Every structure is written in C-alpha cells, then in structure tokens.
Amino acid sequence: MIDPEELRTRARDLLEGGQVRAVIGYRRGTRGWAAEPVVITRSEEAQDLVWDPSCVHNLALYLVQDRRRRGVLRGPPDRPIGILAKGCDARAIVVLMQENYVQRDEVYIIGLSCESSGMLDERKLAGAAEGIDPQDLEAVDFEGDAFVLSSRHQQWRLPAAGVMAERCLECRNPCPKVHDTLLGKEPREQERRGQALTPAMSDPFAELQRFEQTADSVEARWDFWSRQFDRCIRCFACRSVCPMCYCEECMVDSISFVVTPDTTAQEKANRLRWIERSASRSDNIGYHLTRALHLAGRCIDCGECERVCPVRIPLRLLNTKMERESRERFGYEPGASVEVAALLSSFRDDDPNDFIR
Amino acid sequence: MSEDPKTTYEPRIIAFLCKWCSSAGSDLAGVSRIQYPANATPITVPCSGSVSPQYILTAFRKGADGVLVSGCHLGDCHYLEGNYLARRKLFLVKELLEFIGLEPERFRMSWVSAAEGAKFAQVITDFVADLRPLGPQDKLQGQRP
C-alpha cells in the first residue's frame, strides 16, 4: 500500500520545484474520518494530504473546474496542474484529453494504484459489524485486503470486500495507465495470467447482471424504473459531481443557458427547452435517459453519481448498461486511450444491423 | 359505448425520414398509390445521422406510440457515413429504452431508398400492426400541453 508520506513528499517536491502550479488531492475533512478534496498551491500544505479508503471522490471534477476558471483567462496556463489520480480518476482524465477538453501537457498526473483494494462505501458500513457507528470513527486505513476502522476507543478490522464500493469490486484496473509518476504497484499480479487487464474482484457488471436477472421482463423493468424515476427530486447532484458533464450550457437544465446583456427577450423566449426542470416522471425520464446517452462511451464508472444521490437512485445501472453494450457490441473501452476516436464519432462495418429493417 | 379500445385505437407514429431516401421513398409510395395506414407523421431530416436521441425521447414524451427512423442503405449516405453513425447511436437508444422497460416494438429503424416506395409502405404497415396490440404508450408520456 502507498505510504501517504511518500505522496506528500512527491507533492511537496513538485510544488517547491515549481513544476506544477497546484496539486489537487485529498485532505482530512471536517467530518472525522472522511477525506475531502483539496487544491493546494503552497508546498507547506503538502503535509495535509491523505490517502486512505475514504478518498472516494473523482478528482477529475476539480480539473474540469480549474479548466473552467482558466477559460475566462487568456492563453494556456504557464505550468501544469498536478492531480492525484486513482485508476478511475485517471481514466476520466484520459476521456477529457481525448475530447480535447484538457491537453496532456497541462496536467501532471500523480497516479495512485489502489492495488488489491478499493474505496469504502459509507452506506455499506452501517450494520457491517457489531458496534460500529460511522459517526464515531476517526480514521480508516488500508491493510492488505482489509480496512482498519478506528474510533477513539476501539479498532475494527473488516474484510475490505464486504464494505467496498460496488464499482471498486467491479474495477478491472485499479492502477492508472496514463500518468507522469506512479505510486503503488500494479495490483493482484499473481492473478494476471498474461491478460492486459486485472481480473476484478467480482464480475465486471456484476450489479447490472444481478438487476437483469431479477427484472427479466419489460414489465418488471418498467415497474422498477418508473418507481426510481418517480423518486428523483432533480437536485442535479448527479450531474454536478460528474466530471464528464462539463457542458457550459446543459440541455437538461434551462437555468444553465447562457444569458448575456446582449441576449434579447426574443432569444430567451425561443430557447428550446427539451426537458423541464420540474420533477415529473416524464421530465425525470427525459433527464436520466439524456444523461445516460450523453455519457455513453465517456462514463468510466467512478460511481460518483450514485454515491451523491440523496434518494439513492441506482444510476450506475444506466451507465454500466451503456458501457457494457459499447464494449460488447462495438469493442469500445472508455478511458483506455487518448488517441482512439470517441465511441459515437466512429463506427465499424460490422456494428449491429439486425435490428434494422 | 362499450367499444374495445384496442379496436378503436389508432397508433400514432412519428417517422424521421432522411430527405435523400426514405422521404422520397414515402413520396413514391404516395404517387404510386400504394395503400398503407395513415398513422405516421413524417418529419423530414437532412440525414438519419442528424437524428438526435433527444428527438426520439421527446417524441415519446409528447405521446408518440411508436417512433421510426429511416435512412439510406449502408453505403448510400449522401454524407457518406451519416447512417453508420446513426446506426451506432440509435442502437444505444434502443437498448436504453428497452432497459427501462419500454416495449421493444415501439422504436424502429429501417433503410428505405428513394426507389423503395413499396418497402416504405410495408415498413409502416408492419409497424402499425405491431403497435396495435400494445395499446397507447403512456410510460414516457407527460401531460399533454
């Protein structure tokens, strides 16, 4: 496992040497054990950086925010920005580079391998072991294939797989492929069997498969999804947390439409509103299907949308469904390479055709 | 009045037709006086590749019982590859709609050239026949304006 001290030294050196203008990472949050994202610009701040199983956030989001802020400045930045990146974060950064949203030389990627572990799912913690109250915890740490949770008076050692985020269990490659420096090792080497990707701890798409087995008819799936869509309150948290939702004007959210002093009343009135902001079933379906399609071939399954949803809508199902179809039918793997053409701007002669008359 | 709604119900189809082929194909069906059901509202688009998934979702959300996208045969696209791109994109739309529980028969794609008036009539006839037993689509539909 990566020693957080190693990480701090690396960040400190980068900042001191002036190689990067800032480093995006994690520090201890205000809520006991849980880490929170942070952007540090001074080398003294490097000591605040942490690396533990609560580093769930996809930091690529903060790269997007940095790019947004820079958008109003003129010219490219003088120096790259440093960013800590787990396997999934790095894949998200690759997609951003593939789409030319950020350039390779604007980013300094400090790759972090989750090795044979992953991130903690806070929701699985409740009831995971006798006496654990997430409120009382002060730290969580990696220890081989376990997580060690400590409160003021007590310690628990839980098998990581039992409380690990679902997306981490399904992760094919916890080690970033694109990086400038890498901390930690390629994981589970003994299991690699000469394959390019590491076998995941559970089947990739395991959750999707479970869903499809239980809801195996059109009626059952509609029964499930209509109830889920009815519960959505359209808080847009899932979109706000998504590093791929960087559109300046989001077509599902009319208040994001850019209005300048020059925008005429007529222009405002004529703006096409495909989907209203109201949380009605139909608009919610419009919202979620639009997002699933906008993320097809781009979503790298960091699972952040599902984590932040206040009403626990299983959003990963929609995204992994699109991902699995893209893999199986089009041989497309999101976030694998900066050079390949994007899923929907390319095609193959032998794409599925039998559904067309 | 106690009529069976299934016999009185007329499916409403929104048909996005490429102007270079299927739209001309539908004209040919008309001028050749081929009889086929009048359930489809055609919307001419520049290319099947220009059909945004948003058009399809919106058609369903505004109450369409079925949506058809029809373009040129592979290799015949006026813009060379628009129909290849459409095929990939709309395959995902189709999968997604089925995934959330919309009946798979409700969304359909076809390749119909400008010379295939008879095929166009057949596509619509089959579509109407397949939609009829399903009854009105009320899953994605919002309030009618």
Ligand code: SF4
């Ligand atoms: S939902 Fe679609 S339009 Fe909105 S920000 Fe995401 S990708 Fe852009």
Ligand code: SF4
């Ligand atoms: S986070 Fe959940 S409730 Fe909020 S918009 Fe997304 S799905 Fe709906």
